[in-house]
């Protein structure tokens with residue numbers, strides 16, 4: 273398999289204060305574990321371009337874009353958009369790199385240059401709705417990439433899979449009435465952002481899991497719900513909201529996944545992608561706040577994507 277990692281140093285410049293868990297050290301922890309696992313020499317690393325505003329505006333209203341672009345504080349200051357979503361001077365640049373990574377990875381995978389790609393980026397995206405940033409997220413990177421695949425490349429059906437411990441409410445909002453997009457999410461429930469977990473359409477497969485659920489429970493749900501829905505949808509490309517805050521060591525969530533669970537989920541998605549989507553997968557980092565567990569989980573995800581185990 274040919275796999276690449278997209279990232280950019282600008283993604284380290286977005287910071288929301290020393291107390292905030294969604295911190296630049298998350299990307300440094302991933303980088304450290306890639307080096308420890310000797311993946312840095314085996315998997316190509318690509319520089320993320322800035323997303324064009326047209327790409328952002330395929331998923332977000334002009335008002336949502338302006339909320340970020342036009343409220344950047346002076347260097348060293350902060351501008352809170354809500355209680356835990358905060359702009360610093362470099363946040364817009366970082367957000368355009370994060371979305372740009374997802375779009376560039378989509379282009380490369382559809383062009384056949386790569387089989388799949390992982391975007392090691394922040395800010396994350398899956399809580400950002402079409403009309404507003406929220407929940408540490410500014411622009412919805414995965415949703416922007418999916419719209420790029422549909423509207424620029426002309427794909428007819430895609431799937432977005434979200435295994436972050438939190439519900440990807442922003443992504444669900446974006447595609448609630450779009451039958452081209454299967455949104456399959458697993459998330460702790462009840463938990464932030466406290467959405468109704470009932471499926472709202474045939475292409476919105478919610479898998480609420482109770483606190484303390486372990487890998488075995490989650491794997492069974494994936495087998496019983498996600499995989500049949502994905503085979504029925506026959507996506508031509510799969511996007512992944514890869515959040516690792518469901519790791520047993522991550523205090524942000526209360527479920528008990530470990531590295532081997534993330535590798536297993538990834539392998540299931542790859543099998544679906546091989547069958548329906550020419551293997552095409554673009555995965556974007558969402559949550560994951562226990563730094564060592566985050567780095568190790570990304571390594572497990574990447575080793576599965578690159579078939580290095």
Ligand SMILES: [Zn+2]
Pocket residue numbers: 436437438515517558559560
């Ligand atoms: Zn999360």
